[in-house]
Amino acid sequence: MSPFDPGERYLFSLFIGNQMWVVLVGWFILAIAAVACWLLVRSPWGRVVKAIREDEDAARSLGKNAYWYKMQALYIGGVFGALGGMLRAIGTQSAQPDNFITDVTFFVWVALILGGAVGNLVDRVLYGYVIDFIDVYYGSWHWPTFNVADSAISAGAFLLLLDAFRGHKDKPAAPR
Numbered sequence: 001m002s003p004f005d006p007g008e009r010y011l012f013s014l015f016i017g018n019q020m021w022v023v024l025v026g027w028f029i030l031a032i033a034a035v036a037c038w039l040l041v042r043s044p045w046g047r048v049v050k051a052i053r054e055d056e057d058a059a060r061s062l063g064k065n066a067y068w069y070k071m072q073a074l075y076i077g078g079v080f081g082a083l084g085g086m087l088r089a090i091g092t093q094s095a096q097p098d099n100f101i102t103d104v105t106f107f108v109w110v111a112l113i114l115g116g117a118v119g120n121l122v123d124r125v126l127y128g129y130v131i132d133f134i135d136v137y138y139g140s141w142h143w144p145t146f147n148v149a150d151s152a153i154s155a156g157a158f159l160l161l162l163d164a165f166r167g168h169k170d171k172p173a174a175p176r
Contacts, residue, residue, distance in 0.1 A: 022091040029083055040076070049073055053131060070133055077148075105163050112156030119149030 004010060004017035015023055040046050051059040052066045060066055123130045132150070136143040 018093075019091065022087065026087050026091075029087065033080055033083070045069075045072075052133075056133070066133075074148075105159060109156040109159035109163065112152045112159065116149040116152035116154075116156065119147075119152070123147075123149070 002018050002021035004020045006017040008017055009015065010017065010020040011023075041050075048059065048064050049069050051062075052064065052069055056066050120130050130147065130149070132145040132147045134147060134151070135145045
């Protein structure tokens, strides 16, 4: 499907044909996602989400279902994550557990932990407090309110512990 010759090197010899195709498709999808986000933020939906972020009680008093708008934003973020995962699987031409070596796992959990920390830091700098909006109830039991940044930090810490305690297979050295 790639229009590039698989044996040739492209873009200052950084990519071979199939990799160059994935890079171009990835940048194209990123551009579409960026334009979609830009349009969403400037739409009535985006104004409602901004109002919910700034003062959820005021938005609710105007008849906006804050929970539903938050879930829609979460779904949109999930779609972007799924697109990234699909591009990664296409780029490696498979998605197998052996592909996720310690280096890749390390980058994922570091990105999650640092991304969550930076997200909370940005909230602190811009607003003076962290905006928590995920509130979980189960019967009379209530989990402490949290946000996506807290979730990312927790997921990164979980992956860190998983990586630390799982058994690593020693791969044989490559023959010389």
